[in-house]
Amino acid sequence: MKLFVTIALIGILTAGSGFAHDFTQGSIYLDHxxxxxxxxxxxxxxxYLSIQNMGDTDDRLVAIESSAAEKVEIHRSTVTDGIARMQxxxxxxxxxxxxxVWLDNGMHAMFVQPVERYRAxxxxxxxxxxxxxxxIDVTFKVEERSTGSGAAHEGHGQ
Amino acid sequence: MTxxxxxxxxxxxxxxxxxxxxxxxxxxxxxxxxxxxxAIYAKPFSLVNQDGAxxxxxxxxxxxxxxxxxxxxCPDVCPTALAEMSAILEALGPDADKLQVVFVSVDPERDTPxxxxxxxxxxxxRIAGLTGELDEVTKMxxxxxxxxxxxxxxxxxxxxxxxxxxxxVTADGRFxxxxxxxxxxxxxxxxxxxxxxxx
Numbered sequence: 481m482k483l484f485v486t487i488a489l490i491g492i493l494t495a496g497s498g499f500a501h502d503f504t505q506g507s508i509y510l511d512h513x514x515x516x517x518x519x520x521x522x523x524x525x526x527x528y529l530s531i532q533n534m535g536d537t538d539d540r541l542v543a544i545e546s547s548a549a550e551k552v553e554i555h556r557s558t559v560t561d562g563i564a565r566m567q568x569x570x571x572x573x574x575x576x577x578x579x580x581v582w583l584d585n586g587m588h589a590m591f592v593q594p595v596e597r598y599r600a601x602x603x604x605x606x607x608x609x610x611x612x613x614x615x616i617d618v619t620f621k622v623e624e625r626s627t628g629s630g631a632a633h634e635g636h637g638q
Numbered sequence: 639m640t641x642x643x644x645x646x647x648x649x650x651x652x653x654x655x656x657x658x659x660x661x662x663x664x665x666x667x668x669x670x671x672x673x674x675x676x677a678i679y680a681k682p683f684s685l686v687n688q689d690g691a692x693x694x695x696x697x698x699x700x701x702x703x704x705x706x707x708x709x710x711x712c713p714d715v716c717p718t719a720l721a722e723m724s725a726i727l728e729a730l731g732p733d734a735d736k737l738q739v740v741f742v743s744v745d746p747e748r749d750t751p752x753x754x755x756x757x758x759x760x761x762x763x764r765i766a767g768l769t770g771e772l773d774e775v776t777k778m779x780x781x782x783x784x785x786x787x788x789x790x791x792x793x794x795x796x797x798x799x800x801x802x803x804x805x806x807v808t809a810d811g812r813f814x815x816x817x818x819x820x821x822x823x824x825x826x827x828x829x830x831x832x833x834x835x836x837x
Contacts, residue, residue: 516717518713519710519761521757522710523710523711523748524712525713557715559715559802562802563799563800564799564801566712566797568792570792588714591713625718625721
């Protein structure tokens, strides 16, 4: 029954949100999942979004699943002393109560071996799995890569 | 009274130190400008470009160049750096001919010339995408003080750690400076314009 209510609620919320491109379930609010378009044969794609925990207990993003790739890993990328490094976040990603965590510069969802070429405008389905909020189906929108030159890539919050 | 006299003495001492410092700066040894170093980019190497053709130091020396070291299994830093270089080439307009942009794979075991071709030409066909024998990539990068390291991951796969900044190089192969992702686009463009003007 509770699940049914949740599903109904998602339906109402997503229907109401229109173009806002966000997803809510339980205490978790997911905004603007997007993937940056990559070269045709790129073996990996970077996915980004913001995750807000509106509840009063911490939650944890434990996995991301997608039929669009062989696997999806949650990574932290760092540039320290001029060296770029990437580490899988094996313990998942804690979303503290009342806070927003951005998978943006620094953290990303890495889609490994995408099953096909995705271009700007395409939509990539995925499921974010949270310890408490459960599984949340989202759509990552493929967008042009930002170059900082002022063109393209608007609305991707930082 | 002695306290005041001592204070005055200390102040004069400080004036003397400041004067000595100013004199040293004005007349002392000149520090070499950053681009007066050794022509590390002129050191020989032999790799292949995205068409499978040999590519050596002779293929870019003679005009300024910008080198980036990365790999295709890299979701953020590398494609972003290449996208930024392609935006710079676009912003340069006709002056883009005066700059050679080179992407060197530090993961030549996976990055074949075919992969490099699709990869670099997606960003800009004017970018040279180099790969080759691992030993040769290692030598080429060590000669240029570029760090990269293969780091195994738990699932039996691996990641590459690598130099993140773009290296600007003068026409005669000397290090000129870097472009970093944190810098704004206009800053990077200004640096490249200065390289083209001076380098």
